[in-house]
Amino acid sequence: MDPDALAQLHPVYGVIFLFKYPTDVPYTSADKPLEGSFDHEAAVNLWFANQTIQNACGTQALLSVLMNKHNKDGPEGPEAGYIDVGDALRDFREFTESLPSEFRGEALSNSELIRDVHNSFAKSSPFADETQRTSGDSEDVYHFVAYTPIGGTLYEMDGLQPAPISHGACSQEQFPAKVMDVLQRRINRYDATEIRFNLLAMVRDMRIRAKDFGDAEMLEREEKKRRDWQFENALRRHNFVGFAGEVLKGVVSHKLKNGGEEAYKKWVDDATTKMKQRSEQKKMGGAGEDVEMGG
The missing domain is CATH 3.40.532.10 (Peptidase C12, ubiquitin carboxyl-terminal hydrolase)
Structure with a gap:
């Protein structure tokens, strides 16, 4: 301003x-x-x-x-x-x-x-948020x-x-x-x-100003901005549902291959228990556990 x-x-x-x-x-x-x-x-x-x-x-x-x-x-x-x-x-x-x-x-x-x-x-919207239509807000x-x-x-x-x-x-x-x-x-x-x-x-276009001033550093910054914008726009428009599904199938296949159905069932049960604990803590006003992101 x-x-x-x-x-x-x-x-x-x-x-x-x-x-x-x-x-x-x-x-x-x-x-x-x-x-x-x-x-x-x-x-x-x-x-x-x-x-x-x-x-x-x-x-x-x-x-x-x-x-x-x-x-x-x-x-x-x-x-x-x-x-x-x-x-x-x-x-x-x-x-x-x-x-x-x-x-x-x-x-x-x-x-x-x-x-x-x-x-x-326009951004990709693979899922419709039904709560927006029923919440009344x-x-x-x-x-x-x-x-x-x-x-x-x-x-x-x-x-x-x-x-x-x-x-x-x-x-x-x-x-x-x-x-x-x-x-x-x-x-x-x-x-x-x-x-x-x-x-x-x-x-x-700020690239024109950079060229007029002979400012190579400014020109490179402006060019990088446009490369970043192009990548961000492509990322925003991409539908990652298929990718997420393939990752999930790969993880499940890896669990079954290396530990069998028992290891897979234990993995699911542990995750379900943790999710219930976090949900209960949230209801009680607790902070809950930190989510670990593994490789």
């Missing part, structure tokens, strides 16, 4: 704010937002899409910034006002820019490219919105709202301080104990 820290990442194309969706007060209003003002004209002139599909607010927030950075001669300057999004997204923007905002949202869900990229970051819901300077104005791009929200005049140099003021006021509307927020900055 430090404007100077954000300014050091220049050029900053925008920020994406994650917060807990409020359920105790109305979130949307057709008349006036809680802060700022609806700019219905901007909903036509800028690339703004209403969110029509669930669980896509993060992707939509990213696109709300990317699709509006195509003006090399805007007040933001050529560095912060222009991003080469490539032919596919450029064609998509040109195809949808004449559509109403609600139809742009539908076009997002119908874009095979955007859908495939979005789903490539409502799950916390979180939402992403984007803030970006466009044409000399600070806009909040939220697909659940009827139009972009203007937060007043804002140059690229003023953006770090002005957006932090807006976000701080927004956070202050929550209880002081609420800390579940996240803020992401959309900046130019």
